[in-house]
Structure formats: structure tokens, C-alpha cells
Amino acid sequence: xxxxxxxxxxxxxxxxxxxxxxxxxxxxxxxxxxxxxxxxxxxxxxxxxxxxxxxxxxxxxxxxxxxxxxxxxxxxxxxxxxxxxxxxxxxxxxxxxxxxxxxxxxxxxxxxxxxxxxxxxxxxxxxxxxxxxxxxxxxxxxxxxxxxxxxxxxxxxxxxxxxxxxxxxxxxxxxxxxxxxxxxxxxxxxxxxxxxxxxxxxxxxxxxxxxxxxxxxxxxxxxxxxxxxxxxxxxxxxx
Numbered sequence: 558x559x560x561x562x563x564x565x566x567x568x569x570x571x572x573x574x575x576x577x578x579x580x581x582x583x584x585x586x587x588x589x590x591x592x593x594x595x596x597x598x599x600x601x602x603x604x605x606x607x608x609x610x611x612x613x614x615x616x617x618x619x620x621x622x623x624x625x626x627x628x629x630x631x632x633x634x635x636x637x638x639x640x641x642x643x644x645x646x647x648x649x650x651x652x653x654x655x656x657x658x659x660x661x662x663x664x665x666x667x668x669x670x671x672x673x674x675x676x677x678x679x680x681x682x683x684x685x686x687x688x689x690x691x692x693x694x695x696x697x698x699x700x701x702x703x704x705x706x707x708x709x710x711x712x713x714x715x716x717x718x719x720x721x722x723x724x725x726x727x728x729x730x731x732x733x734x735x736x737x738x739x740x741x742x743x744x745x746x747x748x749x750x751x752x753x754x755x756x757x758x759x760x761x762x763x764x765x766x767x768x769x770x771x772x773x774x775x776x777x778x779x780x781x782x783x784x785x786x787x788x789x790x791x792x793x794x795x796x
Contacts, residue, residue, distance in 0.1 A: 660725040667724050670782050674741055675720040677779035681748055682713040684775060687768030690759060696766050703755040709776070712748040716741070716779075742787055745780040752776040 560567050560574035567574050664672065685706055688696035700706050719740065722729060733740070756773050759765060 658726060658730065662721070662725050664724055666727060667720060670741075670786075671720050671723065673782045674745060674779045675717060677775040677782075678713040678716040678720075678745075678748065680775035681752065681772050681779065682710060682717070684768045684772035685710055685713075687771065688766035689755070689769040689772070690763040691766045692763050699752075699755050699768060699772065702760060703751075703758065705751055706755050709748045709751040709755075712744050712751075716744045716748070719744075738783065738787065741783045742780075745776070745783055749776040749780040 565574060685700050686698050689699035690697050690702055752772050756769055
């Protein structure tokens with residue numbers, strides 16, 4: 558920097574000239590501003606270039622759709638084919654109905670309890686028509702003196718029919734609402750109940766005959782053979 562008055566070299570930040578004493582405050586400020594304007598702007602950091610886009614693999618090609626064989630034609634559409642067989646219709650529980658099996662009676666399908674109940678029920682059914690009460694010079698059957706013994710007769714017929722069906726099929730072709738053991742227990746209980754009442758309500762001036770004793774014994778045996786195991790199972794069941 559030079560002094561404007563004596564042209565002597567001076568420092569850029571001096572306030573006056575050391576040679577002639579001229580003030581240099583304005584000149585120093587203008588010189589600084591000029592230097593500031595002449596300085597090049599600071600270089601801004603350049604942004605880093607973006608990395609190249611990731612190269613994704615080509616889309617995986619799915620295998621061609623499976624080709625199913627053409628639907629087989631029904632026998633009605635095929636010339637000379639057999640008529641279509643209907644599919645078994647499912648029952649209420651979603652299971653297919655049981656196949657129809659012909660009835661073949663065999664006592665081997667029945668257990669010992671079934672055989673005893675069936676034989677005793679036949680004896681009860683027959684003994685209801687035998688002499689139950691004896692009067693001087695005559696005798697009467699149990700059904701003739703006590704009409705409610707007809708309920709014992711119906712129970713005997715139901716038990717005999719049920720056991721006959723059990724002997725004809727390994728598995729019944731229809732479903733019963735009651736299981737085997739409860740059904741036998743209720744049937745033999747009804748049979749015994751009315752026989753006992755008729756035995757105890759003996760008409761006046763009469764005596765028991767052979768039919769009353771036989772019916773009571775057979776009904777008791779039929780009921781005991783199923784009731785005793787049922788009572789034992791209930792007592793032995795965990796509580």
C-alpha cells in the first residue's frame with residue numbers, strides 16, 4: 558500500500574503515513590474491503606455422488622402352471638359305459654352310512670349277559686299267561702287279574718326284539734338313542750317292577766300258583782345280571 562500524499566510505502570493496517578503523517582484510516586478500510594472483494598469465494602464441499610443404483614436380479618420366473626388331465630367323462634357320456642353309482646349319502650354327523658349287511662341270526666354275537674336276559678325275558682313273557690292265582694276250583698293268569706302286567710309283557714317283547722337284532726348283525730344298521738347297557742337295565746327294571754307289584758297284590762282268598770313264582774324268579778334274574786355289574790362300576794368309579 559502507498560501513501561496517497563507522498564507516495565511512500567506504508568502498511569495496509571496503518572492509520573497514518575510514517576513519512577508525512579497523512580491519515581490513512583479511510584484508505585486502509587477501503588483497501589481491506591477491496592481485498593475482501595477480490596478474494597475468491599470459499600469452495601463449498603461438493604456433494605458426494607450417489608452410488609450407482611443397485612442392480613437387482615431379474616425377476617424369478619415361475620414354473621408353468623400344472624396341466625391337469627382332462628376330466629373323465631361320466632359313464633353316461635361314454636358309449637357303452639356302466640350307469641353311475643351313487644355316492645353314499647353322509648348322515649347327520651358327517652359320516653357315511655353303514656353298508657347294508659344281510660340279517661344273519663347267530664347267538665355267537667351275544668354275550669353271556671345278553672343270553673341270560675333274553676332267555677329270562679322269554680320265560681317272563683310265557684309265565685304271564687300261566688296260572689298265577691288259585692281259587693277254590695279254578696286258577697287265573699297274572700294278566701287277567703292285573704292289567705298293568707301288560708307293561709311287563711311289552712318290556713319283555715322289547716328286550717327280545719332288541720337282542721334278536723343284536724344277534725343278526727355285528728353292528729346295528731341304525732343308531733339307537735340309548736346305549737346297550739342303559740337300555741337293558743331300564744327294560745329289565747320295568748319288567749321286574751310290575752311283576753313284583755302284581756305278586757304282592759294277591760287277590761283275596763287266592764293263593765300263588767306256579768306262574769307267579771316263575772315270573773318273579775325270571776324277572777329278578779334278568780334284572781340282576783345287568784344291575785349288579787352296573788352298581789359295581791358306579792361304586793368303583795373314581796370320585
